[in-house]
Amino acid sequence: WDSRENFKMKTLILSLALLASSCGDDTFRKVEQLDRFRILAIEASAPEVAPGGSSNLRLFVSDPKGPPAGREITGTLTTCIDPGIALGASVKCDHDPSRVTSSYTIDTRGADFTTNLGTGLSSSVSITVPGGIFTSRSSREQFNGVGYIAIFSFTVDGSEVTAFKRLIATTRTGANLNSNPSGASLLLNGAAFAGNPQKGDRLSLSSAAAQSYDYINVDGSTEVKSEDLQVAWYISETELDAPKTKVGERVEILTEPPAQTYLIIGILRDERGGLEVLRQRI
Numbered sequence: 657w658d659s660r661e662n663f664k665m666k667t668l669i670l671s672l673a674l675l676a677s678s679c680g681d682d683t684f685r686k687v688e689q690l691d692r693f694r695i696l697a698i699e700a701s702a703p704e705v706a707p708g709g710s711s712n713l714r715l716f717v718s719d720p721k722g723p724p725a726g727r728e729i730t731g732t733l734t735t736c737i738d739p740g741i742a743l744g745a746s747v748k749c750d751h752d753p754s755r756v757t758s759s760y761t762i763d764t765r766g767a768d769f770t771t772n773l774g775t776g777l778s779s780s781v782s783i784t785v786p787g788g789i790f791t792s793r794s795s796r797e798q799f800n801g802v803g804y805i806a807i808f809s810f811t812v813d814g815s816e817v818t819a820f821k822r823l824i825a826t827t828r829t830g831a832n833l834n835s836n837p838s839g840a841s842l843l844l845n846g847a848a849f850a851g852n853p854q855k856g857d858r859l860s861l862s863s864a865a866a867q868s869y870d871y872i873n874v875d876g877s878t879e880v881k882s883e884d885l886q887v888a889w890y891i892s893e894t895e896l897d898a899p900k901t902k903v904g905e906r907v908e909i910l911t912e913p914p915a916q917t918y919l920i921i922g923i924l925r926d927e928r929g930g931l932e933v934l935r936q937r938i
Contacts, residue, residue, distance in 0.1 A: 659936040665727060666877060682722055684834030688899040690718045690775065693729075693812040696933075697888075698821035698910060699777070702803065704834040707825050710789035711868050712780040719764050719774040721813070722894060726765030726774070731810030731817075733760040735783055738803025738822060746914070747807060747820050747877050754786065760808060772937055773892055786824045796872045801826040832869045836930040838886065839864050844907075852938055853913055853920070858906035859896070861887045861922045861934065870930075883926040893918035913938065 683813040694717070701712040719727070734757045736749035737936070749753040760781060768776035785804045793802055801824035809818045824834070840863040844853055866883040873879055889896055893916070897908040903924065922934040 657852050659790075667718075688889050688891055688896050690720055690773070690890050690919065690921075692721055693810075693815075693817060694718045695808065695817060695819040696775075696890060696921065697783055698806070698808070698819060699931060699933070700821060700823060701780070701837070702823075702835075703836065704826050704828060706827070707785060707786055707789050708777070709825070710825055711925045713781045713788055713821055715762060715778040715808065716768075717762055717764065717776065717778055718892075719769070719812075722764055722774050724770070726763070726769050726820075727813055728761055728763050729763070729810055730761045730783075731808060732807075733758050733781065734807045734808075737786075737789060738805045741803075741820070741822070743806065745847060746819065747805075749807065762810070772935065773917065775919055775921070775935070777933075781863070783823060785823060789825045794804070795827075796874075796876070797798050798827045799870075799872050801828075822850045822929060828869070834867065834869065834926070834928045834930050837924050837926050837932045838920060839868075840903075840924050840932050840934055841935045842920065842936045849936055853909055855909055855912040856892075857887065857909050859902070859909070859920060861908040861924060863924060867926065867928075867930075878892055883928060883930075885929065886909060886925050888923045888925065890921040890923070891919065892916040894906070 696718055697716040699714045705711055718921050731775055734749045734755055734758050734852045736752035736755035739745040739751050741747055762778045789802050790798050795820050803822050804823045804825055807820045821876050840861050845857055867886050868880055868882045871881045889899055889907050893912045895910040897910055901907050918938050920936040924932045
């Protein structure tokens with residue numbers, strides 16, 4: 657599958673879902689606001705691995721309405737071969753008789769959470785991709801990648817919260833193998849943060865160059881592609897004019913920020929499962 661087309665398909669599906677859920681609802685929540693328990697991202701230590709390889713996953717969680725001292729939230733973790741989520745399949749593992757289900761607990765009582773308004777990284781869990789994931793797969797599929805998903809499900813404050821991470825099993829090696837982006841920084845009006853943001857100020861993200869990688873087309877030819885880096889924005893107070901931008905594009909603060917402490921978060925994604933979380937406590 658073309659990873660770029662998959663990314664566009666996911667974005668379209670998400671946009672349609674958000675549009676449908678907002679119809680007739682004047683209190684529709686803005687996706688960038690940190691106002692309830694949310695899983696903002698799932699970080700993989702290795703977004704792409706060989707069959708039989710492992711990756712450590714951590715959830716980047718926001719729980720601003722939880723107890724000030726934090727809490728434990730226990731749910732389930734289910735892993736299986738990707739049923740084709742990017743093509744419209746449901747986020748389920750019912751199709752895979754080899755699926756694995758276990759419990760997973762988020763503990764927001766640590767210092768990272770309590771000093772950052774209930775927002776932080778959970779403990780890591782190791783996920784191993786089955787050694788036989790390439791069975792009946794073509795050499796092209798093996799190189800471009802076969803998905804293995806991890807689904808996290810929780811019931812929090814009476815609502816069900818589900819998030820999933822797609823790991824890629826591939827025969828890629830060396831520079832072709834994806835890694836998480838790193839070295840980005842949050843910017844205020846194009847420069848390092850200095851003082852508190854004001855209404856009309858603009859946020860952006862700096863980053864190293866996107867990673868290039870080989871991709872095998874349907875006709876067997878090899879194409880060199882470059883990642884399309886995107887930034888998802890979140891804020892615990894005030895409002896932004898867009899929930900998502902490209903790296904280097906700016907997002908505007910629409911209302912005057914409050915006097916109390918709040919958070920600005922930018923999550924950089926590379927469209928191949930890699931990400932970096934940037935956080936500014938104001």
